[in-house]
Amino acid sequence: MPLHFELVTPEKLVRSEDVYMVVVPGSEGDFGVLEGHAPFMSTVRDGALQVFASAGAAPETIDVVGGFAEVTEQGLTVLAERAG
Amino acid sequence: MASLKELKGRIASVKSTQKITKAKQMVAAAKLRKAQAAAEAARPYNVRLERIVATLASKVSASESAPKLLAGTGKDDVHLLVVANSDRGLAGAFNANIVKAAVLKARFLIAEGKTVQFYLIGRKGRPVINRTFPGMIVGQYDTTGAKAPGYEQAQAIAQDISAMFFAGKFDVAHLFYSTFKSALAQIPTEQQLIPVAIPADAPAASNAAVEYEPDEATILEDLLPRNMTIQLFKALLENMASEQGASMTAMDNATRNAGDLINNLTIQYNRSRQAAITTELIEIIAGAEAL
Missing domain, CATH: 3.40.1380.10 (ATP synthase, F1 complex, gamma subunit)
Structure with a gap:
C-alpha cells in the first residue's frame, strides 16, 4: 500500500499521487511519512519536501513556503502558501 | 417628426453602442471562464x-x-x-x-x-x-x-x-x-x-x-x-x-436592447423616407394637372 500524498496551495492542487515516502521539514525537525503513519499535525518550516516515488528511488524535492502538514488514515496532506 | 438625417445619425450611434456592449459581453464571457477555473x-x-x-x-x-x-x-x-x-x-x-x-x-x-x-x-x-x-x-x-x-x-x-x-x-x-x-x-x-x-x-x-x-x-x-x-x-x-x-x-441585455432600438428606428426611417417620396410625387402630379 503506497502513501497517498497531496500538496495543496491556495492557487491550485499541486500534487495528488501515491508515493512511497515523503520527508517533511517540520518546524521542530524533519520527519518522514510512510504508509500507515499515526495521525499527526505539524507546522512546516520553509524548506524542501523530499518525495520518494518508490523505495530506494532518488528523491524529488519541492520547495514549500508557509506550510502545514496533516497525516491522517487517508494519507499525507501538505498545505503551503507557495510551492515549487 | 425627426428628419431623415437625424434618424440616420441615431441609427449609426446606437449601432456603435451595440458594438461596444457586444465586445464587452464577449470579453466578460472569456474572463468568466478563467475566473471560474481559478x-x-x-x-x-x-x-x-x-x-x-x-x-x-x-x-x-x-x-x-x-x-x-x-x-x-x-x-x-x-x-x-x-x-x-x-x-x-x-x-x-x-x-x-x-x-x-x-x-x-x-x-x-x-x-x-x-x-x-x-x-x-x-x-x-x-x-x-x-x-x-x-x-x-x-x-x-x-x-x-x-x-x-x-x-x-x-x-x-x-x-x-x-x-x-x-x-x-x-x-x-x-x-x-x-x-x-x-x-x-x-x-x-x-x-x-x-x-x-x-x-x-x-x-x-x-x-x-x-x-x-x-x-x-x-x-x-x-x-x-x-x-x-x-x-x-x-x-x-x-x-x-x-x-x-x-x-x-448585463451586456447581453444591453446588446439586445440596442438591437430592438435599431429595428424601431429603421422602420421609422423607412416610413419617413416613403412619406417624403409620396409627398414629392403628389406635388409633381398636382403641378402637372394644374397646367
Whole structure:
C-alpha cells in the first residue's frame, strides 16, 4: 500500500499521487511519512519536501513556503502558501 | 417628426453602442471562464484548511489560551465592515447589490448602538458608502493594479486588517462579497471574519490520538491568520467570477436592447423616407394637372 500524498496551495492542487515516502521539514525537525503513519499535525518550516516515488528511488524535492502538514488514515496532506 | 438625417445619425450611434456592449459581453464571457477555473482551483486548499481549523478550534476554544483571532476581544462595540467591490462598472447591479447588503448591515448595527467602520476593497463601492456614511471609511485597498486577484493581494489585505485588529481599532469584522452561483445569479454574501466563525457542524474531535507538533494552540495561532487570508482570497475570486457573470448578463441585455432600438428606428426611417417620396410625387402630379 503506497502513501497517498497531496500538496495543496491556495492557487491550485499541486500534487495528488501515491508515493512511497515523503520527508517533511517540520518546524521542530524533519520527519518522514510512510504508509500507515499515526495521525499527526505539524507546522512546516520553509524548506524542501523530499518525495520518494518508490523505495530506494532518488528523491524529488519541492520547495514549500508557509506550510502545514496533516497525516491522517487517508494519507499525507501538505498545505503551503507557495510551492515549487 | 425627426428628419431623415437625424434618424440616420441615431441609427449609426446606437449601432456603435451595440458594438461596444457586444465586445464587452464577449470579453466578460472569456474572463468568466478563467475566473471560474481559478475559483475552482482554490477550493481544495480552502476545504482542507477549514476542516483543520474547525477541528483545532473545537479543541482549543474551551481553554484559556485561545488566540485572540478566535476568541475575539471580549467586546462587541466596534464593527468593521470589509466590503469587496470591483474596480469597473458595466456589470449591472453587481456592485450595487454588495453595497446595499453592507449598508443594510451598517444601519442595523448603528440602530443597536454599535460603532461602524468601513474597509473597502476595490474602487466602486467608495462613492456610495462615503455619501451614506461620511467619514466612516477607515481603510481601503486598491486592486486596480492587478488583472486577476492573487494570493499576495489577499495577504496584504489580511495583514492590513489584522494589524488594525491587534491595534484594538475594532472588535468584530464582517466581510461582504458576492458569491458566484451562475452567470445569471450572484448572491451578495456576508461572512464574519473576526472572530473566526466556526461552522456549527464542525467535526468533533473524533480521533483523539492525533499528535501535534508544536501544541494545538501554537498551530492554531499559526493557522488562523492564514485562514483569514484564504477567506479573503476566496471572496476576491468569487467576486471576480460574479463580476464577470453579471457583466456578461448585463451586456447581453444591453446588446439586445440596442438591437430592438435599431429595428424601431429603421422602420421609422423607412416610413419617413416613403412619406417624403409620396409627398414629392403628389406635388409633381398636382403641378402637372394644374397646367
